[in-house]
Amino acid sequence: MAGNEPAPPAIVCDAGPLIHLEEVGCVELLTDFPQVLVPSAVWDEVAKHRPSAFMHNTVRFQKVTPDKALSAELDVMSRLLALHRGEREALQVAQGHPGCLLLTDDTGARLAARNLGLEAHGTIGVLLRAIRRKQKTKDEVVKLLRSLPTASTLHVRPGLLENIIREVEQSP
Amino acid sequence: MKTAIQAELPNELVAEARAFVEQGWVGDFDELLAEALRRYLESHSTRLAESFIQADVAWGLRGRE
Numbered sequence A: 001m002a003g004n005e006p007a008p009p010a011i012v013c014d015a016g017p018l019i020h021l022e023e024v025g026c027v028e029l030l031t032d033f034p035q036v037l038v039p040s041a042v043w044d045e046v047a048k049h050r051p052s053a054f055m056h057n058t059v060r061f062q063k064v065t066p067d068k069a070l071s072a073e074l075d076v077m078s079r080l081l082a083l084h085r086g087e088r089e090a091l092q093v094a095q096g097h098p099g100c101l102l103l104t105d106d107t108g109a110r111l112a113a114r115n116l117g118l119e120a121h122g123t124i125g126v127l128l129r130a131i132r133r134k135q136k137t138k139d140e141v142v143k144l145l146r147s148l149p150t151a152s153t154l155h156v157r158p159g160l161l162e163n164i165i166r167e168v169e170q171s172p
Numbered sequence B: 001m002k003t004a005i006q007a008e009l010p011n012e013l014v015a016e017a018r019a020f021v022e023q024g025w026v027g028d029f030d031e032l033l034a035e036a037l038r039r040y041l042e043s044h045s046t047r048l049a050e051s052f053i054q055a056d057v058a059w060g061l062r063g064r065e
Helices: A015-023 A027-032 A040-049 A072-080 A085-095 A107-115 A123-132 A138-151 A158-170 B011-022 B029-043 B046-062
Strands: A011-013 A036-039 A061-064 A101-103 A119-121
Touching: A011 A015, A011 A085, A015 A027, A015 A040, A015 A123, A027 A123, A036 A040, A036 A085, A040 A061, A040 A085, A072 A085, A072 A107, A085 A101, A085 A107, A107 A119, A107 B046, A119 B046, A123 A138, A123 A158, A123 B046, A138 A158, A158 B046, B011 B029
Parallel strands: A011 A036, A011 A101, A036 A061, A101 A119
Antiparallel strands: none
C-alpha cells in the first residue's frame, strides 16, 4: 500500500462499478476500502445480474437500507435526472456517511453527487487507482482498460479510452 | 422524416408504457418512445460524461488517499 497517504474512505456503491469490476475480474480492488456499503436496491440489482460480484471474502461488503427520509434536494434531482432506485439509494446512503466516496458510472448520479457535495468516482477511477495503491502494475491496468469494450458492459468512447490508456502509459 | 425501429423491451416496461398511453397521458406509444429518447439524450451530455471520466483519471492516478 502507499506510504503516507491518508487512509481510504468508506465507499458507497451503485450497481454499475460492482458489475463492471466483476466483469473484468477486479472486484478485489475494493479490498482496501474499510467499508463497502451497498444499498439494498443496489444489492438486489447486482445479485440479479452479477451475483458473483459478492463472492469476494476480502471485500468488506455491507448491505444497508437508507434509514433517513430522502432529502428535498435529492428528491428533486432524482426526478430531474431520472435516476433509478439504486442510484437514488446510493446517493441517499452517501449523504448519511460524511466523508465517504460514492462509486457510480452513471452521469446523472455523478451530477447529482456533485450538486450534493459528495465525492464520486467510477470504474475507470478504481482501475487506475490500483496502480497508485500498488494493487496492479501499470501494464496490468492497461490490459484491463483495453479489455473493457469486449469484456464489460461499461461503454466508453473508443477515442477517450485510447487517451486514457496513453495517459496511463506516460504516467510516472 | 421518421424512421421505423424494432426493439426488444422488457415486458413490464412495455405494459407500464401502454397503460400510460391508454390512460390518455400521451398521444400514442411512438410519441412516448420519442419523448423518452429525447429526455435521455438531453440528460446524458457526452461532454459531462467525459469530464467525469477525466476526473476519474486524475483521481485514479494522482489521488491522495
